[in-house]
Structure formats: structure tokens, C-alpha cells
Amino acid sequence: MKAIMINDKFPGPNLNTTTNNNIVINVINNLDEPFLFTCKLGYKKRSHTLQNLYDSLDLHVGQCFGVLVTADQEPKDHYMVASTRFLKTVLTSTALLRYDGGKGAASPELPKPPVGWAWSLNQFRSFRWNLTASAARPNPQGSYHYGKINITRSIKLVNTVGKIEGKKLRYALSGVSHVETETPIKLAQYFGVADKVFKYDTIKDEPTKVDTSDILVQPNVLNIEHRSFVEIVFENQERTTQSWHLDG
Structure with missing residues (x-):
């Protein structure tokens, strides 16, 4: 029950x-x-x-x-x-x-x-941010109006689902299904051995066509410059509603 x-x-x-x-x-x-x-x-x-x-x-x-x-x-x-x-x-x-x-x-x-x-x-x-509440806070590019910021990079994340070797069901972003590395990613970055543990940008910013029959299982890490303004587009090609959780 x-x-x-x-x-x-x-x-x-x-x-x-x-x-x-x-x-x-x-x-x-x-x-x-x-x-x-x-x-x-x-x-x-x-x-x-x-x-x-x-x-x-x-x-x-x-x-x-x-x-x-x-x-x-x-x-x-x-x-x-x-x-x-x-x-x-x-x-x-x-x-x-x-x-x-x-x-x-x-x-x-x-x-x-x-x-x-x-x-x-x-x-x-219907949820709207109250821009008059609290003190004015400029964004990292020094502007108080987000509509005036130049977008430096646009990334499209396409969620897909498929089977690995025709058996195990996996969900993926732009054809890559993330798995954790044996060495934690932040630890590898700290000691300067990230290139031996994982690869950056294994997915393209603008995926052309996602093949659900060929999903890659590997760490999915995007390399983004500090203080850059990035536009992220979420695209759902499935027939069911998908939930996204953004943290950070």
C-alpha cells in the first residue's frame, strides 16, 4: 500500500x-x-x-x-x-x-x-520576479537589465531515451548518458588531471540529429567560461512530460 x-x-x-x-x-x-x-x-x-x-x-x-x-x-x-x-x-x-x-x-x-x-x-x-524588491543587483556583465546582455553561447539540451546494446534503458542529453567517474570530477580538476579522467564538451552546442539507437554512456561535462552569459534551451522530443532540476 x-x-x-x-x-x-x-x-x-x-x-x-x-x-x-x-x-x-x-x-x-x-x-x-x-x-x-x-x-x-x-x-x-x-x-x-x-x-x-x-x-x-x-x-x-x-x-x-x-x-x-x-x-x-x-x-x-x-x-x-x-x-x-x-x-x-x-x-x-x-x-x-x-x-x-x-x-x-x-x-x-x-x-x-x-x-x-x-x-x-x-x-x-505566472510566476514573475519582483525586480523592485531589495537592492539593485547587477549581473556579472555589469548590466542591471538582462535584456541588454549579449549572449556569448547558446546550448541546446535534447533529452532522449534509448537502450544500450538493445537491453538496458538509458536516458540521455543530446545522445550522451552521464555516468560518474571513478575519480570525482572536481577532484580531478583540482589536481590538473581532468584530461585523464573525462573529456569536456562531448556533446555539441547545437545537436543536428540525435540517434536514440546509439547512446553513449560517459561523463557529460560542459566547459563554460566564468562570468559568461549562456543561454540554455531545453528540448523534449519524447511523448511524455519531462522534469528538469537545475542546481547551482
Whole structure:
């Protein structure tokens, strides 16, 4: 039996609040698939983004959102719901937001999730950075406006899937499926022996045609100059939605 746990609990924990309090909740997706976080309270995505109101938030694999919840609803118990997305079997878990002195149990009818992947895509496109928040911060090229920066390099990453020797299924970027080296990459760079451990730029910046029947299994490391401004284009040629995690 599978279930979604919130903070290692099923059902999730109870959160106590007072009417008109502002609560910051950090929501992290540690699952292997996307999930939907829903509540009948108003959400405002923070971290210097424009403060928009949301009833639900789609969190893809590895994503972390900080949200500001205003306790301005009827003083009683309210459910916060986490449910799986884009899967045939829907799993659901709840946490309870409890008003101090509130009267009444949470509604047993959980809110229905939005239908279709287009809703998730449009929500993500609605997130906008607040350029007036905090102090002005120039980018590495000295400009305060990213639209005025000259792109020094453009890299297209095409995700593909294929089988190695007709047996083992592997996912790849532009025809190369990454494997870790016996000597850690950063260690090899530090001691100046990178050329003996791996090769830089095994994929082209603009792949012409990716042959899924000939996937290479080797370290996939791109050599990029420090403080250069690089445009990265993600291209999905598969028939299924792919999740990307950018770190750094």
C-alpha cells in the first residue's frame, strides 16, 4: 500500500494559528513524481516574486516553494491537501490548519484538483520576479537589465531515451548518458588531471540529429567560461512530460 506522508506523518500534522496571522510555510517535494498542494486559503509565492494569490500549487520533482498563508478564513479547522499529479492512481494526504478558538470541523469534502497539464504549465508561467524588491543587483556583465546582455553561447539540451546494446534503458542529453567517474570530477580538476579522467564538451552546442539507437554512456561535462552569459534551451522530443532540476 502506498501513501503520501507530510513531515513523516499520515495524516499530516496539525498547525495552530490565530485569525489574521500570516504564516510562512515551506513546501518541498521529495517524491519521485509531481504533487499538488491545495488549501482553501490564499497563497502568495514569496522569495522576491510578485505576490499572486493561489488556491493550489503544483510542485514538480525536487521543487521547493515558500508560501505566505494569511489566516483570514472562517475560524474553524481547514484542510491542506497534498495529492499526486499526472498519475492514473491518485494518492492523497491531508494536514490540518486549526484556528485558536475556532468552532467547527474541517469540511469532509476535499477540493478537486485542476484537470490537465496545461493548468500546471500556465501556473508556472505566472510566476514573475519582483525586480523592485531589495537592492539593485547587477549581473556579472555589469548590466542591471538582462535584456541588454549579449549572449556569448547558446546550448541546446535534447533529452532522449534509448537502450544500450538493445537491453538496458538509458536516458540521455543530446545522445550522451552521464555516468560518474571513478575519480570525482572536481577532484580531478583540482589536481590538473581532468584530461585523464573525462573529456569536456562531448556533446555539441547545437545537436543536428540525435540517434536514440546509439547512446553513449560517459561523463557529460560542459566547459563554460566564468562570468559568461549562456543561454540554455531545453528540448523534449519524447511523448511524455519531462522534469528538469537545475542546481547551482
